[in-house]
Amino acid sequence: MDRREAVRNIVLASGATIFLTGCADRNVIEFLADGKLKLNDKHLDYLGRISEAFLPIEGVSEKIGDPVSFIMTMVNDCSSTGQIRQFATGFEQYKMLMKESRLKIKKADASEVTTVVQTALEEAAPKEDLIYFISSVRNLSIRNLTSSEYYMTEYREYQMIPEPYEPCINV
Amino acid sequence: MSNHFDAIVIGAGMSGGWSVKELCEQGLKTLLLERGPDVKHIRDYPTATKNPWEFQHRGEMPHKIQQENPSIARCYAYREDNAHFFVKDTEHAYIQDKPFDWIRGYQVGGKSLMWARQTQRWSDFDFEGPARDGFAVDWPIRYKDLAPWYSKVEKFVGIAGNRDGLDILPDGEFLPAWDLTCVHDHFKQVLKNHFPGRHMVFARCAHLSQPQEIHLQQGRGQCVSRTECERGCPIGGYFSAYSSTIPWAEKTGNLTLRPHSVVESILFNPDDGKARGVRVIDANSKEVIEYTANVIFVNAGAINTISILLNSRSEHFPDGLGNHNGLLGKYVAFHNYRAKINAICEDFGDRAVKGRIPTSGYVPRFRNVYRQETDFLRGYASGFGASRWKEGGEPTGFGETLRDSILGTKPEFKGPWRINSHMMGATIPKESNYVKLDDVQVDDWGMPLIKISMDYDENDEKMIQDFFIQFTEMYEKAGFTDITTRDTKQAAGLDIHEMGGVRMGHDPETSLLNQWNQLHSCKNVFVTDGACMTSTSTQNPSLTYMAIAARAADFAVQALKKDEI
Ligand SMILES: Cc1cc2nc3c(=O)[nH]c(=O)nc-3n(C[C@H](O)[C@H](O)[C@H](O)COP(=O)(O)OP(=O)(O)OC[C@H]3O[C@@H](n4cnc5c(N)ncnc54)[C@H](O)[C@@H]3O)c2cc1C
Numbered sequence: 001m002d003r004r005e006a007v008r009n010i011v012l013a014s015g016a017t018i019f020l021t022g023c024a025d026r027n028v029i030e031f032l033a034d035g036k037l038k039l040n041d042k043h044l045d046y047l048g049r050i051s052e053a054f055l056p057i058e059g060v061s062e063k064i065g066d067p068v069s070f071i072m073t074m075v076n077d078c079s080s081t082g083q084i085r086q087f088a089t090g091f092e093q094y095k096m097l098m099k100e101s102r103l104k105i106k107k108a109d110a111s112e113v114t115t116v117v118q119t120a121l122e123e124a125a126p127k128e129d130l131i132y133f134i135s136s137v138r139n140l141s142i143r144n145l146t147s148s149e150y151y152m153t154e155y156r157e158y159q160m161i162p163e164p165y166e167p168c169i170n171v
Numbered sequence: 172m173s174n175h176f177d178a179i180v181i182g183a184g185m186s187g188g189w190s191v192k193e194l195c196e197q198g199l200k201t202l203l204l205e206r207g208p209d210v211k212h213i214r215d216y217p218t219a220t221k222n223p224w225e226f227q228h229r230g231e232m233p234h235k236i237q238q239e240n241p242s243i244a245r246c247y248a249y250r251e252d253n254a255h256f257f258v259k260d261t262e263h264a265y266i267q268d269k270p271f272d273w274i275r276g277y278q279v280g281g282k283s284l285m286w287a288r289q290t291q292r293w294s295d296f297d298f299e300g301p302a303r304d305g306f307a308v309d310w311p312i313r314y315k316d317l318a319p320w321y322s323k324v325e326k327f328v329g330i331a332g333n334r335d336g337l338d339i340l341p342d343g344e345f346l347p348a349w350d351l352t353c354v355h356d357h358f359k360q361v362l363k364n365h366f367p368g369r370h371m372v373f374a375r376c377a378h379l380s381q382p383q384e385i386h387l388q389q390g391r392g393q394c395v396s397r398t399e400c401e402r403g404c405p406i407g408g409y410f411s412a413y414s415s416t417i418p419w420a421e422k423t424g425n426l427t428l429r430p431h432s433v434v435e436s437i438l439f440n441p442d443d444g445k446a447r448g449v450r451v452i453d454a455n456s457k458e459v460i461e462y463t464a465n466v467i468f469v470n471a472g473a474i475n476t477i478s479i480l481l482n483s484r485s486e487h488f489p490d491g492l493g494n495h496n497g498l499l500g501k502y503v504a505f506h507n508y509r510a511k512i513n514a515i516c517e518d519f520g521d522r523a524v525k526g527r528i529p530t531s532g533y534v535p536r537f538r539n540v541y542r543q544e545t546d547f548l549r550g551y552a553s554g555f556g557a558s559r560w561k562e563g564g565e566p567t568g569f570g571e572t573l574r575d576s577i578l579g580t581k582p583e584f585k586g587p588w589r590i591n592s593h594m595m596g597a598t599i600p601k602e603s604n605y606v607k608l609d610d611v612q613v614d615d616w617g618m619p620l621i622k623i624s625m626d627y628d629e630n631d632e633k634m635i636q637d638f639f640i641q642f643t644e645m646y647e648k649a650g651f652t653d654i655t656t657r658d659t660k661q662a663a664g665l666d667i668h669e670m671g672g673v674r675m676g677h678d679p680e681t682s683l684l685n686q687w688n689q690l691h692s693c694k695n696v697f698v699t700d701g702a703c704m705t706s707t708s709t710q711n712p713s714l715t716y717m718a719i720a721a722r723a724a725d726f727a728v729q730a731l732k733k734d735e736i
Pocket of ligand 1: 182185
């Protein structure tokens with residue numbers, strides 16, 4: 001049984017509340033009775049660092065909503081129970097991956113993280129849950145940015161009352 | 172408060188709004204009974220002025236809600252910004268003898284807040300259809316009977332449109348249309364040059380492109396093309412019963428609005444052969460109350476209208492009010508919205524659209540119009556959309572690469588025009604399609620559960636294939652590429668145009684309503700919503716319901732004055 005399967009089995013075998021022993025730290029990932037994911041402050045902080053490594057928004061972050069709370073809202077509210085569990089398993093695998101790569105997330109340079117992530121993604125036998133976690137964090141970080149007031153107004157020129165309609169402008 | 176009124180209207184939606192407006196304007200003390208809560212224009216539009224980023228899930232519906240409400244979750248319009256106006260499947264159960272996604276809005280205003288505001292008149296090709304093609308029964312009215320009422324409704328509602336001069340799609344009383352894009356113009360020209368009898372026009376819509384005095388009197392203003400209509404428009408830029416007909420009726424001083432009032436049945440008086448009133452269950456307290464009136468309009472939305480009549484059993488009408496021939500609830504029908512086609516247009520790369528408009532193009536029916544030319548009956552209309560939007564950078568890689576791919580460049584018009592059409596097909600009303608009441612199960616208010624059975628047939632399947640072939644041909648001729656067709660296989664109901672079940676006709680043996688929408692066998696009860704429709708046509712039906720309601724209400728007032736009902 002490889003590590004991924006082992007972690008997965010723990011998740012599947014457990015009841016409503018399960019505890020996964022993380023490798024990057026000794027913290028746990030917890031599920032609430034309704035199957036939603038409850039991350040403690042350390043994990044939330046960690047998720048924030050992952051999101052920042054995947055899509056750095058430093059410098060404009062105050063103009064964009066907090067990616068971590070958006071990711072958690074979307075994962076918990078807009079995913080099936082199976083997907084939430086996949087996300088959690090993938091999170092554990094991600095932590096293992098970083099540990100294996102001897103990357104302490106606090107110290108790691110974003111480019112190092114992405115190299116490790118990309119290498120993992122290119123592996124011959126990609127880890128389904130890991131990929132699910134990585135693509136969820138990446139996609140939701142992108143969505144948090146592109147649906148933010150900053151992006152919608154500065155880049156998309158969104159106005160609640162749009163500019164007067166012109167059916168055929170020259171571009 | 173006395174429980175007697177001149178008139179009672181059941182259902183405060185699109186058609187009921189017109190019934191009360193006409194009855195109240197003509198001096199009748201009218202009670203409007205609505206099962207849902209009151210929704211007041213502007214006050215009760217909680218999301219109307221929210222920005223996209225203010226929605227917790229950025230428009231997406233939470234998974235649990237979708238799982239619990241599979242029917243409404245399949246409706247394109249059910250979104251985070253307007254979910255509060257939709258009836259949850261879980262709250263108001265019904266029995267699907269065949270799969271049927273029933274989309275409802277139980278509130279003062281009904282579905283007139285959620286609708287897409289497409290308003291095309293019917294023509295005699297529609298009203299003469301059943302007689303010509305030998306299905307259903309002959310309509311007891313023709314276009315000329317309804318034309319003045321279409322005009323009346325259009326002037327009050329405010330319809331943007333062009334006078335296109337097409338016999339299949341009669342012109343009306345229009346406010347200026349918006350111009351369509353150069354790709355629309357191109358497609359229009361292609362049809363003109365290569366496909367005689369086929370047209371692409373501006374889809375007429377209930378928007379105030381240029382408000383007239385009558386609209387200002389309603390407190391409504393110019394549509395500014397926010398295109399967030401489904402949240403409720405604080406400007407009143409589009410027509411809804413909330414912003415228009417119901418407040419207008421209220422202004423007469425003749426309207427009594429009673430929300431939270433579930434009409435259980437209509438009460439029949441065998442002594443004079445007339446309905447004497449209605450039995451209402453208070454939605455909150457469950458108290459049973461009776462109201463009486465001289466005339467009753469049933470506007471609860473086709474399926475609920477059928478159910479109220481079926482539930483109105485008496486010794487005289489053991490199978491439901493007016494159901495002397497056993498046809499009540501039969502011959503229900505809908506629109507076939509299963510077929511979609513998409514393509515891209517690589518031309519006009521130096522052109523784009525600025526701003527937004529609340530409608531698109533419309534291809535009126537061109538099949539089997541003047542003669543039967545296919546192996547299926549009737550035909551289809553279609554939407555025609557062409558749009559081009561600014562595309563941001565393709566998100567690439569991770570880290571700074573990803574950030575730069577998104578924030579490095581401002582979105583531009585780089586991609587091609589995206590083209591789409593969707594079929595709006597007529598279906599043939601059949602006796603085997605029905606709405607019934609369950610003999611055992613009841614809802615929270617003690618009303619029997621409604622059972623629905625409607626399905627597609629061979630005619631619909633053939634129509635879908637024909638739509639794909641014809642539109643592929645037209646798209647190819649227009650030079651569109653990457654053409655893809657899709658049969659959504661969706662169940663009936665998602666078209667949200669349920670019709671029939673209390674159909675109009677000449678003969679009391681084969682129909683339930685006469686040419687004035689009176690029950691043949693209970694003359695002071697009028698049905699003027701989708702339930703009265705004898706056939707379905709291809710055009711969005713609500714404008715026709717409104718015209719029929721206004722016409723019947725006027726008739727009822729005159730008949731009351733002459734003591735004829
Ligand atoms: C997303 C969407 C898009 C649409 N687009 C279009 C379009 O572009 N063009 C078009 O023509 N049509 C469109 N429609 C359909 C249109 O909304 C309906 O045809 C129209 O609202 C029907 O009017 P009505 O009065 O029959 O029913 P409703 O507007 O539904 O009103 C019926 C009212 O009766 C009440 N009621 C029901 N039962 C009872 C009872 N027992 N006692 C008391 N009250 C009761 C309901 O609560 C409701 O308020 C669309 C609908 C939706 C949802």
